[in-house]
Amino acid sequence: MAASSSSLAFTACRGDPELVAPARSTPRGIKRLSDIDDQGSFRFYRSVIYFYRSRHGGVGDDDPARVIRAALAAALVHYYPIAGRIRELPGRKLVVDCTGEGVSFVEADADVALEAFNDALCPPIPCAGELLSLPESNSAVVTDRPLLYVQVTRLRCGGFVLGTQICHNLVDAAGITQFLQAVGEFARGAPVASAPSVQPVWARELLDSRDPPRPEHRHLEYEPASDEANDKLSPGGVDGLIHRKFLFSAADIDALRGELPPRLRSRCSRFLLLSAFTWRCRTAALGYAPGDEVHFMFVVNLRGVSVTRTTTPPLLPEGFYGNALAFGVARTTAGELCAAPLSRAVEMIAAARARAMGDGYARSTADALVTRGRPRFTTARTYLVTDLTRSSLHEVDVGWGKPVYGGPATTTLATFHLPAPGGGIAVPMCLPPEAMERFADGVRAGIAAAAAGSSRVEDSSVLSKM
Template sequence: MLGLKSWWCMLENMLLCLQFVLYVTLTCIMHDGMKVTRLRCGGFVFGIQVCHNLMDAPGVTQFLQAVGELAGGMEAPSVRPVWARELLDARDPPCPSYQHPEYELAADAANDRLRPGAELVHRAFLFGPKELSSLRDQLPPRMRLRCSRFLLLSAFAWRCRTAALGYAPGDEVRFMFVVNARGKRGRPLPEGFYGNALTFGVARTTAGELCSGPLGRAVELIVAARARVAADNYAQSVADALVLLGRPRFTTARTYLVTDLTKANLHNVDLGWGLPVYGGPATTTLATFHIPAAGGGITVPMCLPPRAMVRFTANVRAGLSEASSHRGRSSGVESAVLSRM
């Protein structure tokens, strides 16, 4: 039999988990952000909209997994929810130890190619193993084995997108990506933390250098940005900088923002009817995602003005077809091919 202390611990755990589920569920309902659509085939679409101030992608996945486990009869979720927001508080006084270009305004930001209210076209691009292999062949031999799919595809899409938007050669362009602060040194977050635990990495160069240089150069820029974000106490520095800067919004002008969802496990959430056919964002805006696809591929949704979308599609096709037809040629030829995009 369980003693009084054990019963109390079990009750406390159940109440905390129930509070977690109710808190997020009520927040979704109040923001008109939860909807179930039944399909004629017998399937259904379960969609939620959550304010990013509440949680990030791992937090959303944890919440949905908890809902599925409780619906399946478990007394408590397998991962106990943890609040612990105080671990990400700024210091007193705030003392940033790094630069944070993600909150620096871009020069002449008002003249960006993407403007609020402009007509935009949505399209998804699937990069399977064959396409990824073709892109990898464009890298110098020393980089091919060490370059992740995220780095490879990000660098390629950044170049195609920048060329499609038609920026002037001297315009600064940025690639910004989301980095999960869980598991980092400094202030480690406990398992079950479901709040926002993300920072941004930023790679910067000019449009001319990005589009005329080889693909490997774009990869190197992103690798260097990732190394800066991985430094000790970077997340703490972000919190300090946000307080001093008055909590500004991150910059978006001439910026390609990507979130990698290939490890978010949204596609493995079981709400009681088995694994989903698709698990991920319903659409994209000026930011985009890397979404896992069947067969080891990655889907990249893109949102661009109509003419830019036509150019982006052509750039992707040209880059892939040229890479396949010129395998084994020198990096100089690769550079010339890519500079025509």
């Protein structure tokens, strides 16, 4: 296990924002967002940032700002709702007014080389505010303004940074990846008159509530924790907190897997394993009382999962780029979580995942959101994680090859599992300084104990054969 942070500082010189509209005329009209899309917690702009090396000896236009501006215009012909504006109807219902006005685009230059970032390319990206058009926030006004903000920042070394921020009510991680891959196809030379290899599909009605709504499941993600006001962290911001990246190598993960009973080892994913381990370490580091309720919440991708309870369950079609997700929630007390073996936390998270992927859970979620007034999900005493290790988010090629880094620019109380070199996983963490030190100590001790246990098992196995 390794941890790191960075103190890099620089300033970007930005041009004036401009609107990039679709390259040709597009349909006008109102499109409803789904009842999963327009929940309160998604009213913000999610950042995705890419770092690219310089292109030497290449062909075509070498100004990334010019290339990406033209590719955006071509892609928006097919993803024309992104060029529109969100409006709010009675009952806090959000819709997209397909006006074709366009997305915000800024080009910039920074007197810094890509190499200066070293191993700091993990959220929070140093000086992310210089590489993005908007200040990062977990809430924002999303109506009557561009739905996508793009900044292309040329670096001193010839490389560049593509910073994007898109309204989460419109897309999830898979959706923005699909759109950016279309932008990449046009940037790499696909004819402007052609269509993307994956055709976008709206189909938001598949994730609407029923009429009348009738939730069939209990949705812990929208229920406040007991004694919510007495939390160890303020859900409203990250002032006074510090960020560190924790890198778990393939060997660390193997050592932790050895802590599980044989029946779980082969069927426990890396996400389940590291989630259980870091949830326990984080809970202990924050110093919750044994009887305090704690949550682990995580995103479940609904693509390929039945979204309704029917005899022939409909699946979301290929090309769907809306929010196709639900939240799994494991809930227990701090005392039970930290006293029980690692396998207990694994089993709780696995059970929560199975519930969220069950037939009809997505439609029940939409029903619950409508009946409760489209609330925000609970954050008190909650460790929220999104797994991006199997996402194509970090592979978007806009003509300069695959990025050195592609993923979120920042992290707050929520975090991500991100792919790391050598089969490892990077986990950014945001905690108060004292809790961060306790967390690092707990992770270090836990990995060391797991590795020592693995060594003892190997020694025993060797001795038994002598």
